[in-house]
Amino acid sequence: MATLPPRSTELSPTGGHVFIPPPMPAGDRATVGSNRFSAVREFFASNKGLFIIAASQFFFSLMNLSVKFLTAIGEPIPTLEIVCIRMFITFICCQAYMFAAGVPDPLLGPKGIRKWLVIRGVVGFFGLFGLYYSLHYMSLSDATVLTFLAPTVTAAFGFLFLHEAVSWKQAAAGLTSLVGVVLIAKPTFLFGGNGKTDTGSGVGGPTVTETQRMVAVGVAMLGVLGSSGAYISLRVIGKRAHPMHTMSYFSLWCVLVSSVSGFATHGQWVMPHKWTWVGMLAIVGLFGFLAQLLLTLGFQRETASRGSMVLYIQVIFSLVFERIAFGVAPSGLSLLGTCVIIASAIYVALNKPSKDINTPANTESTPMWDMAPAAEEGRGLLDGDERKEEYELDGGKDGIDELMTDKKPMETVARHERTSSGSSSA
Secondary structure, rough: OOOOOOOOOOOOOOOOOOOOOOOOHHHHHHHHHHHHHHHHHHHHHHOOHHHHHHHHHHHHHHHHHHHHHOOOOOOOHHHHHHHHHHHHHHHHHHHHHHHHHHOOOOOOOOOOOOOOOOOOOHHHHHHHHHHHHHHHOHHHHHHHHHHHHHHHHHHHHHHHHOOOOOOHHHHHHHHHHHHHHHHHHOOHHHHHOOOOEOOOOOOOOOOEEEHHHHHHHHHHHHHHHHHHHHHHHHHHHOOOOHHHHHHHOOOOOOOHHHHHHHOOOOOOOOOOOOOOHHHHHHHHHHHHHHHEEEEEEEHHHHHHHHHHHOOHHHHHHHHHHHHHHHHOOOHHHHHHHHHHHHHHHHHHHHHOOOOOOOOHHHHHHOOOOOOOOOHHHHHOOOOOOOHHHOOOOOOOOOOOHOOOOOOHHHHHHHHHHHHHHHHHHO
């Protein structure tokens, strides 16, 4: 019987011995698996903000889908009523959080910027109204994609009111995005047709006329102006208010303006007569609050430039939900218009001009889609023991003129050093 050659411990076979590599120790195998798990965990940890922002867009899409369902449940619900009920739920949630977390001045907000909080709430109402109204007469994807005109309009408003730099490339992108609006609106005097169009609400859903659709597009454009005005007010407020203060003022003034507008126009509000109706309204309010909260948390963990890119995933969610819920696919012109608007918005975001002395010092990197003016300074939304002086203003800083004053370079560097050291310790 032949004897087996001895096991070689060398790295290469020599002397006629058969090389048999030694088995990997159990500890080494565990180390390799641990390293892979650590790499995956590190990837998710380093991009946590992006995933949270993506989750917020998921809930925004679900909220818009719920509003779309409300238009098909029995008697159509007026847009003002939807805005009022949804934002009342959001206001209650905001106040409950601030009282529980001990946020200073939960009802009125910090002194000195309350008028800007009011402006943010009033103009923000028109942004929300424009979206909800357009959902009555447009498909979910078309109404959603029109909201992405806001970055371009905000850049124009920043140039006009805050004297921020705007390049000719950004202006060209803004004009190009208007082509996308025309492609989505599809007016018959340009594209022909019979003047009828499906709103994307599924079998048995309403079919609207070209006039109704064009009015919806116009109201959506009014909503874009309102949203852009809200973003400008957030840039003025900057880091001087807690994120929940801006959300609370936004929701409160939406409730007030929608209620007053409803009575002024003698609108007939629909009383709940089905549990499905009540449940859907509650879902709209819940999804809206969760979406805004996640958006705030996401931008607190991510820069505005990277986070803004994730916002466009809402269009994908809207297309998928519209296909699943209503069996409706967007037309070729709508898809083309969607691509034009999103490409223009991404171009504006990626070609942000460098800051100059005319840029307000407290508005740097403020996310435009967010209720979180404190995102960049690393103040956690879930920290309930914030010091009150963080929200107090130095004397008289409550207007744009004061915001335009230049800061000394050494003071700015020191402020950034304190911010970075505070974020590292957290």
